[in-house]
Amino acid sequence: MSRRITRDSVTWMLYLQLSAFGFFLYGFGPSVPLLARDLGVSDAQASLSGTALALGMLLAGLGGARLSRRLARTTLQWAALSLLGVGAAIYCAGRGVEVACAGALIAGFAGTVVINTTTAALAEHHGEHAAAAISEANGISVAVGLAAPALLGGLRLLGLDWRWGLLLLLPFIAVIRFAFGRVRLRDTRDTTADSAGRLSSLPRDYWRAWAVLLACATVEMCMSFWASEELRSHTGLAAGTATMAITLMLLGMVVGRLGGARLARAVPADTLLLASLSLNAVAFTLLWLSTGPVLALTGIVLCGLGMALQFPLTVTNAVHASAGRPDQAMARVSIGESLATGLGPLTLGLLSGAIGIHRAFLLVPLLLTVAGLGVAVRRTAEPVVNS
Structure with a gap:
């Protein structure tokens, strides 16, 4: 079977939407030790933000099917990306572990919704070429994520606040929305079913x-x-x-x-x-x-x-x-x-x-x-x- 896929506007929109979460995720991990030093807390205390991120992911996994039945895919995806930006902003603005954990929880929930929606939409959109498209999407997401630790570390070396590197996620989401705001994904609310047994x-x-x-x-x-x-x-x-x-x-x-x-x-x-x-x-x-x-x-x-x-x-x-x-x-x-x-x-x-x-x-x-x-x-x- 040919592995060639058609990279149309829907495909590129989904690639970049997934990459937005990739940027946050691969910047979030290296930010935890930096956060610990800035807040003057132990590594274990700072790691609680990772636990909060995971809790948000778990909540999205348990409740995402209900959201997909109530909201059109396009609406759900853009809402999740906006919420991802909110979570990232709260995480970066926090001057305490509790606030950072709240932001991480929100970002984890929103990012998992983005992953699930992107994977489902790519699979449906590309049919027999779904595996190639999903693999390519994840590769591009990691490639975009490369920039995050480089930005965070570079800012730290320059004596600047590393948080500004992670906050570049917000204009990135805005650019994606501006470029693909009129692109629509197929509405699957009538056919989506919660198959978790x-x-x-x-x-x-x-x-x-x-x-x-x-x-x-x-x-x-x-x-x-x-x-x-x-x-x-x-x-x-x-x-x-x-x-x-x-x-x-x-x-x-x-x-x-x-x-x-x-x-x-x-x-x-x-x-x-x-x-x-x-x-x-x-x-x-x-x-x-x-x-x-x-x-x-x-x-x-x-x-x-x-x-x-x-x-x-x-x-x-x-x-x-x-x-x-x-x-x-x-x-x-x-x-x-x-x-x-x-x-x-x-x-x-x-x-x-x-x-x-x-x-x-x-x-x-x-x-x-x-x-x-x-x-x-x-x-x-x-x-x-x-x-």
């Missing part, structure tokens, strides 16, 4: 795949939130430089996600996932053992490359293992993502307060090992699934 209705193999997804998502969130602090404390990089270094990790993810599509068509999903986890483990070892910036930054780039395909591959495995219930499978995927976002960085932050960030970061290879074992169990339980 009971947890026990999904097959056992689905939950094996879900557990692997949870472990991989937690690795990505821990790296996004705390890799800059590990670089700062263990290699001596300045806080602003360490924050900007997260851009290199995202660059690795962009290259891996956009370039890995061809591999995914030729290599079984579980085989490629094991290779991805192995590369991630080797790269993390390089990062963790390095005391100088050159090798550590090399490890950061390779970590991004290793993580790049983990989300699309684990989602593919989960959907394939859902026994023909993809909507229900994706609803549970959203819950897994929110758990990873909320519990992963918070756990690492708590460990950091107790034993230091360097030793606390050993949580990452532990999670990679759990994910690898989960893939191995799946491979023995059923035939390998091609993505």
